[in-house]
Amino acid sequence: MSTVTRPRILVVGAGFAGVECVRRLERQLSPYEADITLVTPLAYQLYLPLLPQVASGVLTPQSIALSLRRSRKYRTRIIPGGAIGVDLKAKVCVVRTITDRIVEEPYDYIVLAPGSVTRTFDIPGLTDHAYGMKTLAEAAYIRDHVISQLDLADASQDPAERASRLQFVVVGGGYAGTETAACLQRLTHAAVKRYPRLDPRLIKWHLIDIAPKLMPELGEKLGRSAQDILRRRGIEISLGVSIEKAGAEEVTFTDGRVVPTRTLIWTAGVVASPLIATLGAETVRGRLAVTSELTVPGRDGVFALGDSAAVPDLAKGPEDAVCPPTAQHAMRQGRVAADNIIATVRNQPMRPYVHKDLGLVVDLGGADAVSKPLGVELHGLPAQAVARGYHWSALRTGVAKARVMTNWLLNAVAGDDFVRTGFQARKPARLKDFEFTNAYMTPEQVRAHVEGSGPSAP
C-alpha cells in the first residue's frame, strides 16, 4: 500500500473566483494527485451582476443561483458552512457549519476567495435601517419590501404615510447602485398602474453618491447619457451628496434635505470579507496583499483572489495599481490560481495574472442600457444587446442560460404580476442580518482555538 499522501487543497468561497478555480482543478488534476475541498455556506454560485433583475422581478431567484452539484463529473468534497478563521502557521481553517458546529479543516494549499461584503460607514442608523444588494435573499426581500410599500400606501388614509412609503433612496452611483435604482424604478412605474387609487407622481426614486459623477469608469459621454436616461425616467440624481443619518421613516442627506422614506438601499462599495482580517497578514485597503501569481508573500501554500485580494493589475501599468473588484477579474484569477497550484504540486513554474479589462455593461432595464465593450461606446438597444449577451454567455451552466433566457422572454411578453410573496414580511431584515459580518474570530481567537485552549467562536 502506498504511504504517499495526496496534497489537500482547500478552497474557501464558491463565487466567481472559487468555483472557476475548483472546476479547473477538477479538470486538470487526477484524483490521485490531490484532494479538493470547498467550504461554502451556500449550495450555489450566485451570478451577482443579474441581482438587480431579481429584485425587480425580471428574473426568478433560482435562475441566477447556479448549482454546485449539477454534473456527475464534479468530485470536490463540499463542506456546507463558512470559514470563520484561518491559522496560516498551523495550516488549519476553522469552519462554522450550517448547523453551527465548529470544525477544523487542515490543508496543504488554501485558496481564499470569500469575496466582499457591503462597505458601511459610521453613519447613525445606517446598519439598522439600510438594505444591501449583495445576496439573493436581499434581492428577494427588497422586491417584496418595495411592493409592500405600494400595498400599504394604497391602503393608507394618511397622506404623510403615503408620501413616505412612495419615496425610495438608493445610495451608490456605481454600476450596482445605478442598475438597482433603474430596475426598481421600472418595477414601481409599471406596478403603480395596478393601483388606481395611487397618484403615480407621488412615487419618487432618489439616487445619490458622494462622487461628482455616476460610474466614472464609463467616461464623460456615456456617463452623461446614463444620467439623462435616468433623469428622463424621473429618478432624482444627487451627486456630491451622502447620508447624514438614517431612521425608520426618514433619511437625512448631507446637504440638509430630509426625505421621508421607508426604503434605504445602500450600495456604496464593498470591502473584503472579514475572514481576511482573521489571518493577521498584510492587507491593502482591507484586501489581502498578494503577488501577481496570487500567492501571499512569505506564507507557504496560500493563494488569494477575487474581491478579497489586492491583485496587482499588470495590464494597467503603474506598479501599485490593483485589479478592481469585478466578476470579470475574479473568474480569470480563479483559472490562474488553479494553474499555479497545479504547477506547484508538479514542481513547475507559476505564471502571473494579466488581464486587460474588457469594459463595462450597464443594464438600466427594458431597452435602456449603456455599454463600453473594448472601449466602444454604446447606448440604447445595441448596448442592451451587448449587456444581456455578455451576461448570458458568462453564465456557467446551460441550465442557467436556459432559465435566464426563458425569464427574459417571458417577462418581455407577459410582464410582471407584482406579487408580494410575504417572505419574511414580519421580520425586519437589514444589512447585518444578511451578510453575517459578526460571525468571525479574531486572529488571537483562531490561534487559541487551533491550539485547543481558546475561547469559543463568536
Ligand SMILES: Cc1cc2nc3c(=O)[nH]c(=O)nc-3n(C[C@H](O)[C@H](O)[C@H](O)COP(=O)(O)OP(=O)(O)OC[C@H]3O[C@@H](n4cnc5c(N)ncnc54)[C@H](O)[C@@H]3O)c2cc1C
Ligand atoms: C449588484 C451587483 C452587480 C454587479 N455587476 C457586475 C458586473 O456587471 N460586472 C462585473 O464584472 N462585476 C459585477 N459585480 C461585481 C462582482 O459580482 C464581484 O466582483 C464578484 O462576484 C467577485 O467574485 P468573488 O469570487 O471574489 O466573490 P463572490 O462572487 O461574491 O463569491 C464569494 C463567495 O464566498 C462565499 N463566502 C463568503 N464568506 C465566506 C466564508 N467565510 N467562508 C466560505 N465562503 C464564504 C460567498 O457566499 C460567495 O459564494 C457586481 C456586484 C454586485 C453586488
